[in-house]
Amino acid sequence: MRHQYHLESIILIDKYLRVLVEIRNSEIFLPKMFVSSPTAISLPINNYYYIKTIDFKNYGKFINVLPINVALESLSFERDRKALSYVIDFIELYEDDVEVINSIKFVKALQSHNVDLLAQIPKSDLHNHTTLGGSRKIIKELSGKTIPPLSKRFNSIPEMNKWCDENVKQPNDYKTRVRASFLQAKRDGIKVFAPNIATCAKKNFQNVNDFIEYIRCLIAEFSEDMKIYPELAVDRNKYSDDLKDLVKKLLDTGLFYSIDLTGDENLGVNNFREIYSMAKSYRIICKAHVGEFVDAKHIIEAIQTLNLDCVQHGISAISDNHVMEYLLRNNIPLTICPSSNYYLSRVSSIAKHPIRELYRFGINVSICSDDIVIFDSSISEEYLKLFSNKVLNEYELNKIRIYGLNFYNN
Numbered sequence: 001m002r003h004q005y006h007l008e009s010i011i012l013i014d015k016y017l018r019v020l021v022e023i024r025n026s027e028i029f030l031p032k033m034f035v036s037s038p039t040a041i042s043l044p045i046n047n048y049y050y051i052k053t054i055d056f057k058n059y060g061k062f063i064n065v066l067p068i069n070v071a072l073e074s075l076s077f078e079r080d081r082k083a084l085s086y087v088i089d090f091i092e093l094y095e096d097d098v099e100v101i102n103s104i105k106f107v108k109a110l111q112s113h114n115v116d117l118l119a120q121i122p123k124s125d126l127h128n129h130t131t132l133g134g135s136r137k138i139i140k141e142l143s144g145k146t147i148p149p150l151s152k153r154f155n156s157i158p159e160m161n162k163w164c165d166e167n168v169k170q171p172n173d174y175k176t177r178v179r180a181s182f183l184q185a186k187r188d189g190i191k192v193f194a195p196n197i198a199t200c201a202k203k204n205f206q207n208v209n210d211f212i213e214y215i216r217c218l219i220a221e222f223s224e225d226m227k228i229y230p231e232l233a234v235d236r237n238k239y240s241d242d243l244k245d246l247v248k249k250l251l252d253t254g255l256f257y258s259i260d261l262t263g264d265e266n267l268g269v270n271n272f273r274e275i276y277s278m279a280k281s282y283r284i285i286c287k288a289h290v291g292e293f294v295d296a297k298h299i300i301e302a303i304q305t306l307n308l309d310c311v312q313h314g315i316s317a318i319s320d321n322h323v324m325e326y327l328l329r330n331n332i333p334l335t336i337c338p339s340s341n342y343y344l345s346r347v348s349s350i351a352k353h354p355i356r357e358l359y360r361f362g363i364n365v366s367i368c369s370d371d372i373v374i375f376d377s378s379i380s381e382e383y384l385k386l387f388s389n390k391v392l393n394e395y396e397l398n399k400i401r402i403y404g405l406n407f408y409n410n
């Protein structure tokens with residue numbers, strides 16, 4: 001299948017195929033001719049070459065380049081466009097860098113609206129409440145239980161929790177549901193997974209040691225399929241004086257890479273100051289749910305009070321430029337869950353999701369699932385929804401995908 005590539009798009013791809021084109025002052029420079037080198041591949045169109053990234057270091061130094069300067073708005077660029085399209089269409093024949101291949105496959109999978117292909121490409125899920133993170137299909141496979149589809153959108157978390165209590169949590173099958181979230185991640189090509197495990201899940205075990213052992217076994221079972229970065233969650237609604245001791249005991253295991261604060265955002269974050277200050281001493285990532293329901297100004301307040309490194313949701317930032325600038329300046333990323341935001345009536349439609357403006361403003365975002373069993377949307381489907389609704393283009397979504405995969409390396 002042939003695709004039309006916009007030059008702008010090709011340049012975005014070139015983040016990973018850096019040598020195809022180069023922009024200087026809104027002009028495009030194409031390497032046209034250069035002496036052959038072992039890694040340069042000749043293409044049958046008009047002497048264009050595909051040079052691997054490694055050669056770029058030598059670009060202009062050892063290679064005889066005759067750049068063509070073409071203004072972006074020029075339409076006499078069809079031949080060049082064809083050559084570049086050719087490279088991209090047949091990239092698998094030339095390229096052996098798996099990251100580049102995955103980028104191209106991802107872009108093509110979106111363009112062909114193929115969710116099965118998307119599921120084969122590495123992605124991350126950095127915001128997944130494991131007890132609700134498996135799909136209906138997997139829950140059915142594991143337990144025989146049928147969970148009905150949503151018949152309407154929710155207006156609040158309590159409304160959603162009520163639906164869950166009635167439709168998902170009867171009977172209480174904690175382990176099955178958590179297992180379903182790991183299987184879901186595996187089947188959807190999640191290679192960087194941050195399973196969110198709540199402290200209150202301890203109630204499903206005889207004692208805290210059994211709880212810890214259970215988490216260890218789960219990680220061991222799935223660690224060949226993906227990199228697992230467990231996240232410990234504390235609930236605003238369930239604050240107690242002995243919570244800090246439990247958090248300490250759990251963090252002492254070294255199993256957790258991040259801490260998260262869930263529950264009613266209106267309760268604020270002040271109760272959790274001490275716990276977060278302790279968490280910082282473990283050098284883990286500090287996250288909290290904020291800006292899903294409360295105003296933008298509470299986002300900064302939470303970041304400053306808890307010394308957050310990352311915000312779960314944070315979409316209300318869109319209403320306040322000052323908050324967006326704060327996130328950008330302090331390099332605070334957002335974990336964004338589009339279907340969750342839609343079904344909890346945080347956005348009127350996927351097409352109007354603020355991730356477009358947040359991302360284009362320069363704020364780092366990753367695309368996450370939140371609660372797959374409720375919102376019935378895998379990570380692959382989330383990407384496809386954003387693409388189909390023209391929220392972000394395929395190249396932007398690919399950059400977001402790569403950002404998520406590198407989240408723990410940054």
Ligand SMILES: [Zn+2]
Nearest residue numbers: 129289312370
């Ligand atoms: Zn969440």
